[in-house]
Amino acid sequence: MADEKKVIVEIKNVNKLYGDNHVVKDFNLDVYEGEFLTLLGSSGCGKTTTLRMIAGFEEPTSGSISVEGEDIHNKEPYERDVNTVFQSYALFPHMTIYDNVAYGLKMKKVKKPEIKERVTEMLDLVQLGGFERRYPSQLSGGQKQRVAIARALINKPKVLLLDEPLGALDLKLRKQMQLELKRLQKKLNITFIYVTHDQEEALTMSDRICIMNEGVLQQVGTPFDIYETPATKFVATFIGETNIFDGHVLLAENGRLHIAVEPGDFVVNGTDFISGDMLSVSVRPERMLYSETPVEGFNLSGTVKDQIYVGSVLKTVVVLSNGNEVKIERLAGQELPKGGRVYLYWNDGDAKLIHTFDNVFASAVENIVME
Amino acid sequence: MKRKTKAAVKKIAGIVFCGLVYLFLFLPIAVIVTNSFNATTAKPYLTWRGFTFDWYVKLFDNNTLLTSFGVTIAIAIISTLLATAIGTLAAVGMYKYKFRGKGLIDGLLYIPVVIPEIVLGISLLTLFSNTHIPRGMLTLIFAHTTFSTPYVIFNVRARLAGYDQSIEEASMDLGANRIATFKNITLPVLAPGISGGALLAFTLSIDDVIVSYFTNGQVKTFPLKVMESIKSGVAPDVNALSTLILIGTILLVILTKSDLIKKIKALVKR
Numbered sequence: 001m002a003d004e005k006k007v008i009v010e011i012k013n014v015n016k017l018y019g020d021n022h023v024v025k026d027f028n029l030d031v032y033e034g035e036f037l038t039l040l041g042s043s044g045c046g047k048t049t050t051l052r053m054i055a056g057f058e059e060p061t062s063g064s065i066s067v068e069g070e071d072i073h074n075k076e077p078y079e080r081d082v083n084t085v086f087q088s089y090a091l092f093p094h095m096t097i098y099d100n101v102a103y104g105l106k107m108k109k110v111k112k113p114e115i116k117e118r119v120t121e122m123l124d125l126v127q128l129g130g131f132e133r134r135y136p137s138q139l140s141g142g143q144k145q146r147v148a149i150a151r152a153l154i155n156k157p158k159v160l161l162l163d164e165p166l167g168a169l170d171l172k173l174r175k176q177m178q179l180e181l182k183r184l185q186k187k188l189n190i191t192f193i194y195v196t197h198d199q200e201e202a203l204t205m206s207d208r209i210c211i212m213n214e215g216v217l218q219q220v221g222t223p224f225d226i227y228e229t230p231a232t233k234f235v236a237t238f239i240g241e242t243n244i245f246d247g248h249v250l251l252a253e254n255g256r257l258h259i260a261v262e263p264g265d266f267v268v269n270g271t272d273f274i275s276g277d278m279l280s281v282s283v284r285p286e287r288m289l290y291s292e293t294p295v296e297g298f299n300l301s302g303t304v305k306d307q308i309y310v311g312s313v314l315k316t317v318v319v320l321s322n323g324n325e326v327k328i329e330r331l332a333g334q335e336l337p338k339g340g341r342v343y344l345y346w347n348d349g350d351a352k353l354i355h356t357f358d359n360v361f362a363s364a365v366e367n368i369v370m371e
Numbered sequence: 372m373k374r375k376t377k378a379a380v381k382k383i384a385g386i387v388f389c390g391l392v393y394l395f396l397f398l399p400i401a402v403i404v405t406n407s408f409n410a411t412t413a414k415p416y417l418t419w420r421g422f423t424f425d426w427y428v429k430l431f432d433n434n435t436l437l438t439s440f441g442v443t444i445a446i447a448i449i450s451t452l453l454a455t456a457i458g459t460l461a462a463v464g465m466y467k468y469k470f471r472g473k474g475l476i477d478g479l480l481y482i483p484v485v486i487p488e489i490v491l492g493i494s495l496l497t498l499f500s501n502t503h504i505p506r507g508m509l510t511l512i513f514a515h516t517t518f519s520t521p522y523v524i525f526n527v528r529a530r531l532a533g534y535d536q537s538i539e540e541a542s543m544d545l546g547a548n549r550i551a552t553f554k555n556i557t558l559p560v561l562a563p564g565i566s567g568g569a570l571l572a573f574t575l576s577i578d579d580v581i582v583s584y585f586t587n588g589q590v591k592t593f594p595l596k597v598m599e600s601i602k603s604g605v606a607p608d609v610n611a612l613s614t615l616i617l618i619g620t621i622l623l624v625i626l627t628k629s630d631l632i633k634k635i636k637a638l639v640k641r
Contacts, residue, residue: 090540103547
């Protein structure tokens with residue numbers, strides 16, 4: 001990310017509690033002008049609540065949210081320069097498509113000829129020209145979604161908030177709308193904050209992804225960063241498939257770490273650790289390698305349980321001595337005999353080392369503070 | 372061949388049965404309408420003595436009957452307005468907010484609907500006489516508002532069942548404040564429920580006899596007047612007024628069922 005980018009939304013130390021239920025915890029995030037930022041997490045992680053606090057439908061219990069440097073705490077939803085695309089579309093059922101899209105302009109008391117011009121232009125932009133006189137009930141799901149987007153964009157908001165807007169569409173339409181949304185965002189150069197639980201969607205569309213779990217921000221970064229260098233074990237397992245080995249550092253010496261995991265041990269590059277540190281090692285299935293003879297530096301072996309040929313790749317499942325399964329994806333090559341012994345290894349740099357002691361420690365501290 | 376006859380018999384039987392049901396429903400009304408044009412003057416006014424408009428002429432000379440009709444309409448309009456306003460606000464309030472005792476209030480709503488009207492009439496009479504409210508127009512309006520409000524609530528609530536609250540948020544998100552949102556979004560979307568409830572309240576009020584009987588004082592509503600006059604057989608001028616009311620109602624139904632109102636609106640807009 002270029003660092004001269006201007007911050008448009010600043011979320012500072014925001015907490016949200018419903019009674020005893022701590023939904024968003026000490027949330028800090030800067031959103032840059034013109035970027036496509038995705039809030040990603042499973043349901044109940046606080047991502048929608050965060051979005052609704054920016055829109056003004058919920059108030060933070062503590063902390064502040066600013067848009068363009070201005071604290072919007074005291075502003076009603078109708079006074080904020082942000083617009084929302086709702087999960088349920090929320091189209092006005094008693095109004096035509098034209099009136100739906102024109103609504104924001106009418107509320108801003110824009111003159112009629114200008115409304116007509118801008119609505120027509122906007123409907124053309126979302127490829128719904130000619131649908132002006134129809135009612136929402138006469139449209140398909142995808143068309144309704146376009147109307148909702150057009151309606152939210154007509155006031156030229158500084159930030160567009162999208163709450164799982166493609167959740168109700170079928171897979172094919174969703175893929176198509178993903179690309180279209182991305183195209184719209186680039187064309188209009190409006191900041192999008194997009195909420196989804198679909199990691200693939202997030203990877204496809206976002207400039208940056210912000211991963212949340214149980215109200216806590218886990219990591220913010222580009223799709224590449226998130227996938228390649230996950231900051232926490234949660235991120236590693238949430239984005240894509242991975243193999244996790246929990247263990248600890250036996251010896252740290254000259255930038256080499258000797259790590260013991262339950263069913264074996266190995267040596268990898270690493271500097272951030274000292275002897276005795278607890279850690280998780282994450283290796284993606286497509287980076288995992290195997291050999292039929294022992295590999296130097298690795299003492300990790302198992303038996304082949306299954307091999308599935310799925311066209312582009314060969315998926316192999318190896319069972320370790322402690323019963324854990326390791327997933328391996330290779331471009332189709334020679335097959336291994338079922339039940340045969342294989343030795344696992346990987347290239348230096350393909351294993352991501354994640355401190356776990358820190359996480360345990362952090363949550364322990366948090367628990368003490370909460371009590 | 373056999374199958375064909377079977378089908379034909381089935382079809383004819385269906386038509387006959389359907390016809391009988393409709394005959395049963397509409398014959399009494401036809402009798403009233405016919406009798407309003409009957410020239411007979413001998414009680415009980417049932418033998419046909421030729422066609423006449425006399426009863427309609429006589430009707431417009433019968434001031435007490437016309438007054439009673441005016442009273443009925445006035446009470447119906449006022450009590451409908453009150454019941455609609457109270458009922459709509461109650462339904463929206465109970466939909467939007469959670470509060471203690473909501474279940475109880477919910478259940479109590481059914482009481483005025485299910486208890487025999489005579490019980491409601493007597494209890495209202497007791498209430499009014501104990502609080503020294505003089506019986507008359509005012510007590511009639513209170514009474515009618517009381518029994519029609521739950522119907523408005525049920526109707527509006529049925530509409531709310533399929534209501535997506537996020538459209539109100541969307542309206543506010545697009546720059547409309549709360550009042551504008553209620554006016555532009557909430558009210559129009561709920562309108563069919565509200566108008567349905569109002570229509571029901573209006574009809575309930577217009578033909579109510581029992582509750583009115585206990586709460587009217589000296590005021591005579593049209594149904595009460597009719598009840599009084601049938602002691603000596605249904606007078607043909609009552610038939611005449613009934614026929615006029617019938618025509619009025621049918622016109623109203625045609626107006627609401629057809630797209631007439633929409634078309635007029637569209638014309639005015641242009």
